[in-house]
Amino acid sequence: MRDFVLKRIVAVIIPFISLYGFYVILHGAISPGGSFAGGIIVALSVIAFATIFGLDRAKEKLPEKILVWTESYGTLWYVLMGLVGIVKGVPFLSNRLAGINLGVPGTLSAGGLIALIGIGVGIRVASTMITLFFTMMEEEK
Amino acid sequence: MAGVITVNLPVFLIILPLVAAFILPTIGRRQRLQENLLLVVGSLGILGAGYLAYLVMDGGISSVYQMGGWPAPWGIELQVDGLAAFFLLVITFVLFPVFLFSRGNLAEEVGGREKTARFYVLILLLGGALAGMALTNDLFNVYVLVEVATISCVGLVSSRNHPLSAEAAFRYLILATFGSALILGGIGFIYIITGHLNMGFAAQELAQVWQYRPHVVWMALIFLLTGFGIKAALFPLHLWLPDAHSIAPTPASALLSGLAVKGYLICLFKFFYRVAGPFLLQELAIDKIMKWAGLLGIVLASLMAIRQDELKRRLAFSTVAQIGYLFLGASLLNTRGLAGTFFYLASHAVIKAALFLSAGTMLAATGKEKVSQLAGIGRKMPVTTAVFTIASLGLVGVPLFSGFVGKWYLLLGALDGGDFLSALVIIGGSVLCAAYLFPVVRLAYFEPAEIEEAEDPGIPQKIALVFLAVLVVLLGVMPGTVLDLAGRAALDLLTP
């Protein structure tokens, strides 16, 4: 799998895959996809890197500590965003009631809290998938 | 500040264990910090659940909480009523001793000090999911929480460092996911007919629509009964339970047998009583199915428990038998029967946790597994065996212990409905229960000791065991407040 052609192509294409993943995460409210699917796509770019360039190089770039931290704090970001409403006196996870300005429907800010939460969840899902892949590849050796 | 906490208390009770679960992996190295965090979570949980119960009985809190401020048919609601307060109390009062018990005791069962963090995360996720199950009023939210609880339970079963644990966990996972797919199918049927995911609205719609589509409603209820029956170990669907609960680490067994199966039962109560209603249950003969499954479960599982020689397997079969009692109580459609069922649920949770924790301590200290090898342990480990004896007396239903009050109300409920067979089986079940628990007590106290050295566990474990034993006795001698809360829960469930 460490072929010359594959390495060149994957090196060019990985940033585009990651960018597409972030696009899907952020546009969760106004197009199909959302945080989960976008997170998986971001993870796919790292998995492609690990498959072609070798597991050890991928582990150097993404050590276990970073993965554990993004997993925990991605989910805590969700809870934190929910608590924004409670601080202002409205129920948990409030969107418009908490004073977030939902702009014109159809633009990026139309989701309000949804896009913000989506970033945290997307990164978290990506790091979970990457951890799963690394664990299964470890078993191979 | 106090106002903010009071109004949002239901959500805080769900978020608390979840936030602790998310923080724990990052402090995976420092075991003291993890255990102290767990104790903080446990104590806050008890305080919060107690305060919530006080508010519900007093009327100081609104009975619906809308997530995100979206009103009923569009948003997810949390229903803060007697049932939620009751089950939250049960969860927190059983979680706290289990946290206390696992201080410094866990490492060799899970296979190393690094793996204790993973174990604690699973317990906290299970606690959060159960708290959500107590409170939710939305059909699909129940499915999500059931899945979180299932995956946490399977993780707990598979975290033991023993070759059979992977097999038990895999069988549990496949059967439980089968049940989840059935539950989702049942939710789908109800959603298609009624068009609502909120339980209150779905109930209103269902009452008008069911006569045009009785077959679909019947399918939905049977799917739900089978799906939740697989997870709550209803009689013919309990085949995964003896392996899974006996092979799990001791604190996990206590939680699984004591709380997890009860959580699924509470969800089933919500579906059957809030959405379908007692009239529909009788009309479609669902209550008869539950009654007969419960009766068969009590008799057959108790008989199988008598035949088991390994102590933890005996306790696991006992769980199946007691779940039969709860399903029998669920099929009695009157208030006294339901109040008795809830009280018995609480008392069994405490008793089973005490039984598993003390049995696990005895087995770990002596290194044996079978009942016949535990002769004379009463003199070597007095505190542990005393707790085991008190919990056994409670389970059998001796007066002055908690099981008696629960069984008494179940008997009254059965006789209210004119059902003499059920009353007979309830009493017979107690006799069978004595038949599989008292020999252990007799062997422990009245036989000469065959084991060399065994001693009582350390201070945190002793405090946890004594805490549970005291609860068993308190519930039996002064059941007043808890019985009131159980009655309130039954009333809130039966009246829409």
Next chain:
Amino acid sequence: MRILLEKLLINYPFFFAIILFVMGAFTVLTRSNLFKKLIGINIMEGGIFLFFVAAGNIKGGAVPILVENNPGMTYINPLTSALMLTGIVVSVSVTAFALALIIRLYKIYGTVDARRIAEMRKEVKERWQE
């Protein structure tokens, strides 16, 4: 009989969803290979997803993304698709967990056949206790 066939032809997505569900359930219960049981679970859940998504469909409805404020437009029901996104996440997690358990079982028992694993229980337990 004719009414039954007509109703079946109108509701064909539900029909196929139930067929998928039953096929998946049959695979889980009768096949002894652990991987096949897992695939059966996935097929079963696929049937349920199809059931829900087909329930939300409205003939001639538009994609449920709010672009402009048009009061007369019929959108299909977005709720069912959103619920099934959650269901798919759950299915992926369960599959990942089951695969990890299968890997662990293979390391201990050397086989992925459920019947052989059940037979080998005693020997594996005795071998571990030494």
